[in-house]
Amino acid sequence: KGFNIIVSNSREASGIYSGYGNSIIEFNKIINTHTSIYISDSNTFASENILINVEIGIQLFNSNSNVKNNQITNVKRGILIDAFTGNYYPIVEENIISCELRGVGVGFNSRPTIRNNIIFLNGDGAIGYQGGGSDSVWVYNNLVVASDGLDFLDGFTNTTVPTIEFNNFVIGEVETGIIVWNFNHIKNNVVLNGFKGIHKGGSGNDIIIKYNNAWNNNINYKSFIPDSTNISVDPMVVNEDSLDFHLQMFSPLIDAGDPDILDLDGTRSDIGLYGGPFGERYPYLDLAPKPPRNLTAVVDSQYINLSWNKNTEADFNSYNLFRDTTANFTADSTTFVVNLTDTFYVQIIPPGIDAFYYKLTAVDNQGNESKPSEELPVIITSINEYPTTVSDYRLYQNYPNPFNPSTKIAYKLKERGYVKLYVYDIKGELVEVLVNEVQEAGYHEVEFVGQLGKSTNLSSGVYIYQIMVKNGNNIPVFSDMKKMLLLK
Structure with a gap:
């Protein structure tokens, strides 16, 4: 001992x-x-x-x-x-x-x-x-x-x-x-x-x-x-x-397990980690949906066509779309546009507008509203080559942030290219290479776990993640970096 x-x-x-x-x-x-x-x-x-x-x-x-x-x-x-x-x-x-x-x-x-x-x-x-x-x-x-x-x-x-x-x-x-x-x-x-x-x-x-x-x-x-x-x-x-x-409170796995196996409270077993006689008693929390992902725009003649990935929660109800003409706006009643059940929206481009910025939230049946999606800028040009997909290169803020022990980092590629995604500590020392490969155009996500190598946990603090993209001709076309916070 x-x-x-x-x-x-x-x-x-x-x-x-x-x-x-x-x-x-x-x-x-x-x-x-x-x-x-x-x-x-x-x-x-x-x-x-x-x-x-x-x-x-x-x-x-x-x-x-x-x-x-x-x-x-x-x-x-x-x-x-x-x-x-x-x-x-x-x-x-x-x-x-x-x-x-x-x-x-x-x-x-x-x-x-x-x-x-x-x-x-x-x-x-x-x-x-x-x-x-x-x-x-x-x-x-x-x-x-x-x-x-x-x-x-x-x-x-x-x-x-x-x-x-x-x-x-x-x-x-x-x-x-x-x-x-x-x-x-x-x-x-x-x-x-x-x-x-x-x-x-x-x-x-x-x-x-x-x-x-x-x-x-x-x-x-x-x-x-x-x-x-x-x-x-x-x-x-x-x-x-x-x-x-x-x-969560409205999970379809509640009371959906084998009826001959009982939870600790004597009810029919839940499917999942905490069901059955060796599971746990715990309250089911009524949480907001996840923020919508992959908000994308295509500009076609006089229209902006927005689309996004569908939420999958069992109690999901609808989306709230927000819009402004200035970046980094607040999604509130003054910028609210419409409530939607679909995963697309068509915006007529009014004259004299150079840019729109969009955010999207998800709402469940109880009225809980998610955090906003990443802001999508749509810059309207005089180019007459339509349709134009507004999904330029972009590195998103990690989610959740702060995080413990893991977080997701998302990014968009305008076209196929060689992607490197690094994580550094605040002293500039390399922590991990998350991506080092050729990837197709579109939306991508990767998980970062607050761990150095296979066993050593990282300490709390600020970390930097950086993306670098080269096109098919090995020419750098995009780079960006953001901060994230690990809290323990």
Whole structure:
């Protein structure tokens, strides 16, 4: 208890070994080892340990241990579980793992319960949970967060053993959120913003995939036709940028889970991270919609044609459009133009007007109004070559700002070009290269996480982000920079 173990000359060394008995391992800090904590033939309570820069965080063998509330950072493999027989029931719960290869891996025979863990995927090929040849597994209420810009990430990779998997949440650029095989029961889960949501690999009649939500993936459901209990809707979480996945008051996931699984308050289970018996009791907040995105204009003869992306909240009602002839105006009753339910608006250009500036807000059924969109300038020229798309190069202010731990940076490209997007600290030192590739014309977004490399959190303060764009002839055509504030 309370040891500080640092290995400076060998990554093959181990930190703490527990064997043949009952013990408590807690409040230790272990750095630069191969296996930080190895537990064999022992029923150990391992809690509140901090493990940094290790090959394996915690390894269990023939153990009924409870591994709880540990922070495992910059690790190849977070927690590994094996046994000779199926007579072992370890519990892995409430750990935070930042891994390059595996968050939690299950080998042979044991019957673990894995619940309420947070797993960050920070290396190519990383997997949040990987099944093996265990006798059976229960996987509940775990969050897997995939870092942007990495390849071949997976959320939950199951195998053909009895696996009960419900109320898990996968977000980010995963190759597959959940891979399903024979003997798997997959219920009440959410997969958001990946390539494939839920992929059925097995073909047995013992597969159950029900009451899940796969949303905003390139392919929401793969290799099977989802029944009516599996949906694809905006989950309406409180704030995915700050990893707050509690549901808002009018989320379609409330009381939409398996009716045989109950929430802590005794009602039908919610789909998502905090539903089910291992979830949370919490109030549903009635929040405003997200600000409208990608407000764009096309000037055609005597008209300005505005368009934007549609909001997806279940309680969305309409848009309020605002306009002025001066930049940086305030969206209020003096600049209000019209309330709309469509995602387009046609403005007749009156004589004598050189420019219009537009902002847009979203309104829900309760009257909550979002923050305004980014301001769109429309400069009206005497050029008679129409239509002219007013979507010139632009770098937007990040949102949210201030932020913690992540924020989104959006920008527009007038034409195809080579884009570099950097983040610097206030001293001018490079923090991260967010984009370094050729991209097509249009609206783009990238996420910035307040983290240096794979493990070191950035300190609070002002950061600078800068965009530089070259055209097809390698000629610089646009550059801009803005400030953003990280608050912790």
